[in-house]
Amino acid sequence: MSSELERRTAIIVALRCGRAPKEIIDFFKFPKATVYSIAKSFKESEDIEEGFLTPERKTPDRxxxxxxxxxxxxxxxxxxxxxxxxxxxxxxxxxxxxxxxxxxxxxxxLRCNSYVLRAHTSNLVQNWCLENLDMFWSKEFWPPSSPDLNPCDYYLWGVLEGTLTSVLTTLWTP
Missing domain, CATH: 1.10.10 (Arc Repressor Mutant, subunit A)
Known part of the structure; x- marks a missing residue:
């Protein structure tokens, strides 16, 4: 049971026994605002429903x-x-x-939620791509420092230049 519900129940029981809000505050050491608020609700409900008040909090009408x-x-x-x-x-x-x-x-x-897609490194996506795409590069083969996975921008030109330089120097050496 929650402490708030226990507090409200104790205050209502004390009010039903005829205790004054000041006595309840001194005895239980509850906050004044809480005791007086519940006492006011109890008094209003006593006038309307002949003393019946449940300890549960009423749902606010927002x-x-x-x-x-x-x-x-x-x-x-x-x-x-x-x-x-x-x-x-x-x-x-x-x-x-x-x-x-x-x-x-x-x-x-409306129960609408925004759904964020998982990264393409998911095993499910990787396996599907390996099975269905002919020229798919696995994530282990992706070039380093390539945020958009475009190998021509970062990886291919460096490798091509290095390979051609070594081939051309061996071919054109006098």
Whole structure:
């Protein structure tokens, strides 16, 4: 059981026993704001529901949840389907809501996630390329210092120049 739930339960039990909030603060050494907040909720619920109050915290009614209505989600989904490359900030401006509202709607309501592809050194990709491509170079053969894997830029010209120089010098030696 969480300490917050235990704290709320202890305060409510003490309030039901007729203890004043000041007595609860002195006895349990709980923060004043917590005790008075729970006491206020207890008093309001006592007036409404004849003394019944559960120790669980009420779920807050957020403005974000109210803004993310079914109509809002439908409009957002339509805008994303029309042009998936539109930035979230632009969608927020068009829908006249905050950027985080759109962000939460995309992730929580529409369940959209961004997927990052694995590097091409994955064994699955390497094995497929070895089997299906005729002239595929394995990752062990890739030239050093080649971020875009273009062997002509970094590796081939150096090897070609060195080989030709040695061949030409042996051929044209007097």
């Amino acid at each position: 403005s974000q949840v109210r803004k993310r209505s079914a109509d809002f989600i439908d409009r957002l989904q339509t805008m994303i389907n029309d042009d998936p490359s539109v930035p979230i900030s632009t969608l927020a401006e068009r829908l006249n809501v905050h950027r985080t509202t759109v962000l939460h709607a995309i992730h929580e309501d």
